[in-house]
Each structure stands twice: as C-alpha cells, then as structure tokens.
Amino acid sequence: xxxxxxxxxxxxxxxxxxxxxxxxxxxxxxxxxxxxxxxxxxxxxxxxxxxxxxxxxxxxxxxxxxxxxxxxxxxxxxxxxxxxxxxxxxxxxxxxxxxxxxxxxxxxxxxxxxxxxxxxxxxxxxxxxxxxxxxxxxxxxxxxxxxxxxxxxxxxxxxxxxxxxxxxxxxxxxxxxxxxxxxxxxxxxxxxxxxxx
Amino acid sequence: xxxxxxxxxxxxxxxxxxxxxxxxxxxxxxxxxxxxxxxxxxxxxxxxxxxxxxxxxxxxxxxxxxxxxxxxxxxxxxxxxxxxxxxxxxxxxxxxxxxxxxxxxxxxxxxxxxxxxxxxxxxxxxxxxxxxxxxxxxxxxxxxxxxxxxxxxxxxxxxxxxxxxxxxxxxxxxxxxxxxxxxxxxxxxxxxxxxxx
DNA sequence: GGACTACTGTAACGATCATTATGATGAAAC
DNA sequence: GTTTCATCATAATGATCGTTACAGTAGTCC
Numbered sequence: 001x002x003x004x005x006x007x008x009x010x011x012x013x014x015x016x017x018x019x020x021x022x023x024x025x026x027x028x029x030x031x032x033x034x035x036x037x038x039x040x041x042x043x044x045x046x047x048x049x050x051x052x053x054x055x056x057x058x059x060x061x062x063x064x065x066x067x068x069x070x071x072x073x074x075x076x077x078x079x080x081x082x083x084x085x086x087x088x089x090x091x092x093x094x095x096x097x098x099x100x101x102x103x104x105x106x107x108x109x110x111x112x113x114x115x116x117x118x119x120x121x122x123x124x125x126x127x128x129x130x131x132x133x134x135x136x137x138x139x140x141x142x143x144x145x146x147x148x149x150x151x152x153x154x155x156x157x158x159x160x161x162x163x164x165x166x167x168x169x170x171x172x173x174x175x176x177x178x179x180x181x182x183x184x185x186x187x188x189x190x191x192x193x194x195x196x197x
Numbered sequence: 198x199x200x201x202x203x204x205x206x207x208x209x210x211x212x213x214x215x216x217x218x219x220x221x222x223x224x225x226x227x228x229x230x231x232x233x234x235x236x237x238x239x240x241x242x243x244x245x246x247x248x249x250x251x252x253x254x255x256x257x258x259x260x261x262x263x264x265x266x267x268x269x270x271x272x273x274x275x276x277x278x279x280x281x282x283x284x285x286x287x288x289x290x291x292x293x294x295x296x297x298x299x300x301x302x303x304x305x306x307x308x309x310x311x312x313x314x315x316x317x318x319x320x321x322x323x324x325x326x327x328x329x330x331x332x333x334x335x336x337x338x339x340x341x342x343x344x345x346x347x348x349x350x351x352x353x354x355x356x357x358x359x360x361x362x363x364x365x366x367x368x369x370x371x372x373x374x375x376x377x378x379x380x381x382x383x384x385x386x387x388x389x390x391x392x393x394x
Numbered sequence: 395g396g397a398c399t400a401c402t403g404t405a406a407c408g409a410t411c412a413t414t415a416t417g418a419t420g421a422a423a424c
Numbered sequence: 425g426t427t428t429c430a431t432c433a434t435a436a437t438g439a440t441c442g443t444t445a446c447a448g449t450a451g452t453c454c
Contacts, residue, residue: 178331
C-alpha cells in the first residue's frame with residue numbers, strides 16, 4: 001500500500017490541489033508547478049498518473065462531476081416521494097456541495113471558457129454536466145406534473161445558473177453586486193405555475 | 198492621417214481581432230501572434246498602442262463595455278416613457294448587441310475566469326459591467342413601481358445571466374442542451390408580480 | 395535478503411510566448 | 425524636399441512552462 005502521506009494518496013492530493021487552484025485562479029493561469037507544490041508531489045509522480053496537464057484537468061472535472069451527482073442524489077433521497085420537493089432538491093444540493101462557499105460561479109461553465117476544443121480530454125465533462133442537469137431536471141419536472149416539463153426544466157436550470165453567476169458578480173463587484181436571489185422560492189413558484197397553467 | 202488600410206486604424210483592428218479571438222478561444226489560449234495575424238498589424242505597432250497584452254485585454258473589455266452601454270441606451274430610447282418596457286429593454290439590447298449570435302456566454306463573466314487578480318488592468322471592467330447592470334436595473338425597477346426594486350433588479354439580472362449561460366450550455370452540450378428560456382416574458386411577469394405584491 | 399512498487403528531489407530539455415530591437419517604407423506636414 | 429510619424433517585416437531575447445530524465449529512498453511481498 002502506497003501511503004506514508006497524511007493527506008491521502010498522491011493521485012487524490014493532485015486532484016485536490018488541481019481543483020482548488022483551477023477554481024481559484026483559472027486553469028491556464030495555474031502552472032503544473034503550483035499544483036505539484038500544493039499537492040506535495042513530484043513531477044514524475046504526476047506524469048505516472050496522468051499523461052499530461054490536459055488529463056489532470058479532465059480528472060478534476062470528472063471527479064467534480066461525480067461529486068456533484070452524489071450530492072444531488074443525497075438531496076433527492078432526503079425528499080422521499082414528494083415530487084415538488086424533488087424538483088427543488090437541486091438548490092439543497094447547491095448548499096450542500098463541498099466548496100459551496102466558492103466565490104466563483106459554475107466550475108464547468110468556467111472550464112468551458114478555457115477548454116474550447118472538442119478534442120480536449122476534459123471537453124466531454126463539460127457536456128456531461130449540462131446533460132446531467134437537463135435530463136434530470138426534465139424527469140423531475142415531468143414527475144411533478146408539469147404540463148411542459150422541458151420548459152419548467154429550463155426555468156429551474158436558469159435559476160441555478162443565475163445563482164452561480166451571481167456569486168461571480170458579487171466577487172468582482174464587491175459592494176456593488178446584486179441582491180441575493182431567492183432561487184428556491186422562485187423555483188417553487190415556477191413549479192406551481194407550470195402545474196396550474 | 199495614418200490610413201492605407203481598408204479595415205480602419207491599427208488600434209481598431211487590434212481590438213477587433215482581440216475581441217473575436219478572446220471570445221472564441223479564451224484570453225490565455227490566444228497568443229499575441231494570433232491577434233497580430235488577424236489584425237494584420239506588426240508587433241511594434243501593438244506595443245506602441247498598448248503597454249502589453251494585459252492592457253490589450255483591458256482595452257477589449259472597455260470597448261465592449263461601452264458598446265453594451267450604448268446598445269442598452271438605444272433600446273431604452275425606443276421604449277419612450279413606458280416604465281414596464283424600460284425594465285425589459287435589457288433583453289432587446291441582448292438581441293441587438295453585435296455578436297449577439299455568440300455561442301458563448303457573458304464576455305465579462307468569462308473574462309472573470311481568467312482575470313482573477315484585482316491588480317490586472319482589465320479587472321476594473323469586470324466590476325464596471327456588474328455595476329452598470331445592478332445600478333441601472335435598480336433604477337428602472339424603482340421607476341416601474343416595484344415595492345422592492347433591489348429584489349426585482351436581482352431577478353431581472355438573474356434572467357439575463359441565465360440567458361447567457363444557456364448559450365454556453367447549448368454550445369457544449371449540442372443536442373442535449375436546455376430548451377430556450379422565454380426571458381422577456383418571465384421578466385414581464387416578475388415586474389407585474391413586484392408591483393402587485 | 396532481494397525484487398518490486400510508489401514515490402522523492404533536482405536538473406535539464408524543448409517548446410511556446412510576450413516583448414524588444416532593427417532597419418525600412420510610405421504618406422502627410424511644413 | 426525634408427522632416428515627421430505611423431506603420432511594416434523579421435529576427436532575437438528572455439522568461440515561463442509542460443515534460444522528461446536520473447539517481448535515490450522507504451516500505452511491501454515472497
């Protein structure tokens with residue numbers, strides 16, 4: 001067993017460091033050396049686990065994608081069978097998600113700014129994030145009795161994106177940022193409206 | 198007069214090229230050489246106009262900020278004195294804005310991913326974008342008779358951010374993207390609700 | 395004990411990239 | 425006509441950065 005280090009395996013430490021730094025400073029602005037330093041890992045070990053920086057980026061997004069899915073799953077479990085609560089569970093997950101205090105927006109939309117070529121190994125995870133959100137919200141919207149599940153799903157996703165974008169806006173604008181958006185309440189109203197209409 | 202070129206002055210061509218490339222491929226991923234090539238400008242000329250790449254980024258964001266403000270102004274003018282239409286004018290401006298067909302989201306939130314240090318000469322324009330949106334929407338919300346102008350402004354800004362985020366989502370997700378969001382109609386409902394409530 | 399494994403630290407390599415240097419061109423200003 | 429100025433094309437410079445190479449160490453397995 002390769003241990004000896006107090007903070008988990010080298011691979012985990014690399015992904016932890018990559019995630020922290022990529023989210024804070026951006027992917028391109030973060031040198032491999034910075035990741036190695038924070039992870040307390042030597043260069044050879046990084047390249048033993050990943051073919052290159054591109055795949056480290058992909059690994060970071062893959063792990064974050066799975067963590068988000070698990071967080072959302074757990075929030076859904078807590079809702080039991082209440083269809084309305086289940087549609088809104090995405091906002092509970094947003095509060096529960098590790099690094100929920102992040103001052104920057106959606107990590108996948110942020111990565112999409114820097115990873116623009118479909119051949120990039122991380123690109124598939126950008127698509128995976130949107131796919132998960134769209135498909136799951138559509139199912140949940142349908143189960144809640146919405147007449148137009150696609151339209152309700154788009155509204156919920158819009159509120160989700162708005163919540164994350166407002167984090168960035170507050171970060172860059174300081175005091176001049178927007179007021180907090182009551183996403184959950186607005187989403188609940190949307191659910192009711194879509195069932196009534 | 199220094200002309201001779203069919204596409205405007207060297208400075209304008211530099212900013213045009215920078216804007217196109219930075220929006221398409223990201224700032225860090227775009228080399229100065231690529232900007233020079235598209236602008237048909239020599240390196241010495243670039244550094245005669247800008248102290249460095251950082252200031253070229255700042256110049257690009259400054260010009261885009263002013264263009265957005267002018268587009269919004271024009272949309273407001275067309276609304277005359279109708280307070281409801283004036284709150285919704287931001288969505289008209291979004292349609293009118295040059296490069297409205299952009300497949301990527303808000304250029305300022307995108308730049309905020311890559312420009313994270315407040316000392317960067319472009320940073321102030323990130324803040325300026327949010328300030329303009331927040332302050333102007335707050336004024337317009339108050340003029341529309343909203344009981345809580347800040348809350349209405351936050352909702353409108355949320356719909357604006359949602360509209361731009363969904364562009365990125367559709368780009369990365371292809372067919373699996375979200376349905377189009379009827380932002381203007383949703384915003385109109387929010388305006389009515391805030392006056393009634 | 396010896397082979398194996400996961401890892402270390404440091405240094406070098408090679409490519410990329412922002413920036414600077416240089417000398418020349420061509421049109422306007424006086 | 426000469427000065428001025430914005431511009432050009434090309435090459436060099438210097439720093440950064442991703443990647444590789446190398447020699448060595450500590451613990452596991454048989």
